[in-house]
Amino acid sequence: MIFMKPPSAFITENQDLIIPTEWDELHHEIELGVVIDKKCKNISSEEGLSNVGGYVLALDMTARKIQDELKKQAHPWLLAKGxxxxCPIGEFIPKExxxxxxxxxxxxxxxxxxxxxxxxKDMIFSVGNLISYISKYITLEYGDLILTGTPSGVGPVKRGDQIEAGLKSDGVDYTMKFNVKS
Structure with missing residues (x-):
C-alpha cells in the first residue's frame, strides 16, 4: 500500500499536533522515515540504500474512522492520512x-x-526493497521521505494527550515529543 502526504502534513517537534475540529481522535503509527538524497528511478533493492541521505523518526497520524469509511466505499485514503x-517528524539523522x-x-x-x-528487523520489506519498488513507478527526488511501516500497538490519541516517541540503534538514542491539540 502506497499513499502520499502533502507538504502541509509535515510538522516538527516544536509544533503542536492538531486534530481537525470535526474529529474526536487520531491514531498514532510510529515509523522510520527514510530521506532520499538523490534522484533515482528503476533501481534494484541492492542499490536502494545508496540513495539514502539519512533518516527521521516519523508519526503517520491517521483518522481511523474516516479511513474505515473510505475503505468501505473503495475510495482513496488521502483525507484520512494527508x-x-x-506527519510529525523528528530531526534529520545522517545515514552514517x-x-x-x-x-x-x-x-x-x-x-x-x-x-x-x-x-x-521485523519489517515485512527492507528499506532497500521499499525504495526499489517505489522507484519503479515514481521517480524519487532529493528530499523525498518514505515511511516504512509501523509495529503493532497502533491506537488512539485525543486532545490533551502527549506523544513521546523514540528510536535507538548504533549509539543513537533519539526522542521527540508532541502535544495533541485542536
Whole structure:
C-alpha cells in the first residue's frame, strides 16, 4: 500500500499536533522515515540504500474512522492520512549515524504509557526493497521521505494527550515529543 502526504502534513517537534475540529481522535503509527538524497528511478533493492541521505523518526497520524469509511466505499485514503499535521517528524539523522537500518528499535508512548515498541528487523520489506519498488513507478527526488511501516500497538490519541516517541540503534538514542491539540 502506497499513499502520499502533502507538504502541509509535515510538522516538527516544536509544533503542536492538531486534530481537525470535526474529529474526536487520531491514531498514532510510529515509523522510520527514510530521506532520499538523490534522484533515482528503476533501481534494484541492492542499490536502494545508496540513495539514502539519512533518516527521521516519523508519526503517520491517521483518522481511523474516516479511513474505515473510505475503505468501505473503495475510495482513496488521502483525507484520512494527508490532513494538515498528519506527519510529525523528528530531526534529520545522517545515514552514517544509523548504519544498521535493519536493527533500529522504534517506540511510542501516549501520556507516559508504552503503546508501540518494535524493531526494523521485523519489517515485512527492507528499506532497500521499499525504495526499489517505489522507484519503479515514481521517480524519487532529493528530499523525498518514505515511511516504512509501523509495529503493532497502533491506537488512539485525543486532545490533551502527549506523544513521546523514540528510536535507538548504533549509539543513537533519539526522542521527540508532541502535544495533541485542536
Amino acid at each position: 490532513f494538515d499535521c498528519s 549515524n544509523l548504519s544498521k537500518v535493519d536493527n533500529i528499535n522504534l517506540w511510542l508512548k501516549v501520556n507516559g504509557q508504552m503503546k508501540q515498541n518494535g524493531n526494523t
